[in-house]
Amino acid sequence: MRKVEVRELGRLSYADAYARQTALSGERKQGLIPDQLLLVEHPHVLTLGRNGHKENVLLSAERLAELGIEFFESNRGGDITYHGPGQIVGYPIIDLREWKRDVVAYVRGIEEVVIATLRRFGIEGNRDPGATGVWTPQGKICAIGVHISRWVSTHGFALNWTTDLDYFRHIVPCGLARPVTSMEQLGVRVERAAVHQALVEEFARVFNYELAPVCA
Amino acid sequence: MSDVVMPQMGESIVEGTLTKWLKKVGDKVERDEPLFEISTDKVDTEIPSPVAGTLTEILVQEGAVVAINTVVARVGDGAAPQAPAPVVEAAPAPEAPVAPVAPPPPPAPAEVVAEPAPAPAAVVVEEDDASSPVSPLVRRMARENNVDLKLVRGTGAGNRITKQDVENFLSAKQAPAPAAAPVAAPPAVAAPAPAAAASGPLPRVEPAKVRVEPMSMMRQKIAEHMVHSKQTSAHVTTVHRVDMTKIAKVRAKVKEEFQQRYGYGLTFLPFIARAVAEALRTYPIFNSSIEGTNVLYHSEVNIGIAVALENGLIVPVIHQADEKNVVGLQRSIVDLAARARAKQLKPNEVQGGTFSITNFGSFGSLFATPVINQPQVAILGVGAVEKMPVVIDDAIAIRSMAHLALTFDHRLIDGALADQFCQKVKAALENWSDQIL
CATH class of the missing domain: 2.40.50.100 (RNA polymerase II/Efflux pump adaptor protein, barrel-sandwich hybrid domain)
Incomplete structure (x- = not known):
């Protein structure tokens, strides 16, 4: 069985989380550590993917600063997205040479993890063939954007748990003018820890892991 | 290398x-x-x-x-x-x-x-002739079979070498001398095709009959958008003939003053946009979109106006068009069109449209069947306004006539309703008070 280390890092700024990911992915490439799954929560931040369009940010830099929202241009795939409190952000750092060697299959795998997690809480999540992510009839519940370097992944997914969805009004999420939703908005009130646990278990199932002890 | x-x-x-x-x-x-x-x-x-x-x-x-x-x-x-x-x-x-x-x-x-x-x-x-790129498949076939692509005559578009060409080349090569060792390959880098390889098909000499040019990003987006719309909506177009004589008179009356006061002319389009905004308020289903099995009725009337660009087309949006009068609409149209051509539209000015108008009449078209601008459910095409003889009360009169073509999504809207909508627009235009701008 392959091994994964799960790190629950709590509240962490986007920049710090990115630095952490970079360091871990370097170690992963050298084979110094097993695959990783980081779970974090970010303060308010807008991040723009490599293929993103700045015009999908609907506020000026000054206005963003006033609202206390940071802005980052990131090297993941995808367009603009928002992260903030109440969102569960997962960064798997895994070597895809040991799992299918297929970057699109990887994204479908992440979707599967989230869909299976939501199902445990009675939420029916779906894929949209044209739009990566996890969708419900009420809107997008999970955004996905990934970067691969030498088959090692960084970045990942952002699941809206109790996210304040008002913040999405400042952007056109992923360049798609479609609504967003959260677990809370769909009437599911659960502890963050319960969602973490479900995510980790489904992640292990989909990517075929034996869970290593949780580290911080 | x-x-x-x-x-x-x-x-x-x-x-x-x-x-x-x-x-x-x-x-x-x-x-x-x-x-x-x-x-x-x-x-x-x-x-x-x-x-x-x-x-x-x-x-x-x-x-x-x-x-x-x-x-x-x-x-x-x-x-x-x-x-x-x-x-x-x-x-x-x-x-x-x-x-x-x-x-x-x-x-x-x-x-x-x-x-x-x-x-x-x-x-x-092999090094390819840059003007005739070779598909990965053909390249692989050539590699696997040790074929020098310079010896293969291309019959595809722009004399490109197709898979079939390589197959033909291989079978031609095998037929005469099945056991012979392959012809020694020519220099691998940039050299004219060797004349020695006389047994193979002749190298191509005639100039390409097709010029290959990649589509611009905008062109690709338009293509995608159009096909997506045709695949999504059940397009039906209904055409109504509208007497624009009264509007023409209003225009003639105020034209010069208008030009002087505002610095731009007064066209038929803002009158039509005004009439459409009114009709959209009366029939809100034309101001809606479909999502799954739900109909989303938009509370704002945001009318997109198609603007032809040199190499494409863009549809800037007049937000809350129902709150503007003819002067305000004309101002918005002039401003959006100018900035569309100068590529200076802001993102929100091309988003959020709930209905579109396309004015192909300005290019002389009588009527056309426009494609719905997704996710909207209808679009109005405005044909040329021309003087023509019409019969009124059994007498022939000369009137300024135009054809309005409404394309609607038959998934949501039936023909009778579409025609009521058109009649509403028509009535507003034909009975325009010459006091109102």
């Missing part, structure tokens, strides 16, 4: 978008150093250089969609591009398909080290 190919990134993936070059032509690259990035399905992947050297050529620009195994760049061996290209003597024994490797003088390791790049050493890949 090594070719850098678009790597295979998984079984399900046949192509990706090259999003960014991380190096420029002339830059030095280390083996395994990231060279460019590709994007598939929200995954961005860094592709490392297979060899160390200098990036000598970029063959695929950022933004292009590239099939796997396509050569996207060439990396040379450090030194400046050297003139005398080494001649690769191919002397393959038929049973030993392993390519005869004779790499350039400095022993740059030609093997591919980059994990994501499965393509074998680039040495056997």
Whole structure:
């Protein structure tokens, strides 16, 4: 069985989380550590993917600063997205040479993890063939954007748990003018820890892991 | 000189978008150093250089969609591009398909080290005529069968060599001399086709009959949008003839004063937009969109106005058009059209439209059947306003007439309702009070 280390890092700024990911992915490439799954929560931040369009940010830099929202241009795939409190952000750092060697299959795998997690809480999540992510009839519940370097992944997914969805009004999420939703908005009130646990278990199932002890 | 190919990134993936070059032509690259990035399905992947050297050529620009195994760049061996290209003597024994490797003088390791790049050493890949690119499939066939593509006559578009051409070439080659060793390959790099290879089909000489030109990003987006709309909505177009004489008189009366006061002319379009905004308030279903099995009624009436650009088309939006009078609408139209042509529209000015108007009459068209601007459910096409004889009360009169063509989504709207909508627009235009602007 392959091994994964799960790190629950709590509240962490986007920049710090990115630095952490970079360091871990370097170690992963050298084979110094097993695959990783980081779970974090970010303060308010807008991040723009490599293929993103700045015009999908609907506020000026000054206005963003006033609202206390940071802005980052990131090297993941995808367009603009928002992260903030109440969102569960997962960064798997895994070597895809040991799992299918297929970057699109990887994204479908992440979707599967989230869909299976939501199902445990009675939420029916779906894929949209044209739009990566996890969708419900009420809107997008999970955004996905990934970067691969030498088959090692960084970045990942952002699941809206109790996210304040008002913040999405400042952007056109992923360049798609479609609504967003959260677990809370769909009437599911659960502890963050319960969602973490479900995510980790489904992640292990989909990517075929034996869970290593949780580290911080 | 090594070719850098678009790597295979998984079984399900046949192509990706090259999003960014991380190096420029002339830059030095280390083996395994990231060279460019590709994007598939929200995954961005860094592709490392297979060899160390200098990036000598970029063959695929950022933004292009590239099939796997396509050569996207060439990396040379450090030194400046050297003139005398080494001649690769191919002397393959038929049973030993392993390519005869004779790499350039400095022993740059030609093997591919980059994990994501499965393509074998680039040495056997022929140099193509740049004007007639060859598909990865054909390239592979040629490589596997030791075919020099310069000897194959292309019959595809622009004299491109197709799979069939290679097959024909192979069968032609086998027929006369089945046991013969393959013809010695010509120099691998840029040389005229050898005249010696007389037994094969003649090399192509005639100029291409087709010019190949990639579509612009905007063109691709329009294409995608149009086909998407046709596949989504059940398009039906209904045409009503409208007497624009009263509007024409209003225009004639105020035209000069208007031009002087506002600095631009007064056209028929703001009158039509005004009438449409009214009709949209009366029949809100024309101001809706479909999502799944729900109808979303938009509380704002945001009318998009199609603007023809030099190489495309864009539909800027007049937000809350129902709150504007004719003067305000004309001002918005002039402003949006000018800034659309100057490429100075802000993002929100092309978003949020709930209905569209396209004015093909300004190009002389009588009527056309416009394509719905998704996710809207209807679009009004305005034909040319022309004086013509019409029968009124059994007498012939000369009136300024125009055809209004409403395309509606029959999934949601039936013909009777569409015609009521048109009649509402028609009535407003035909009974325009000459006091109101």
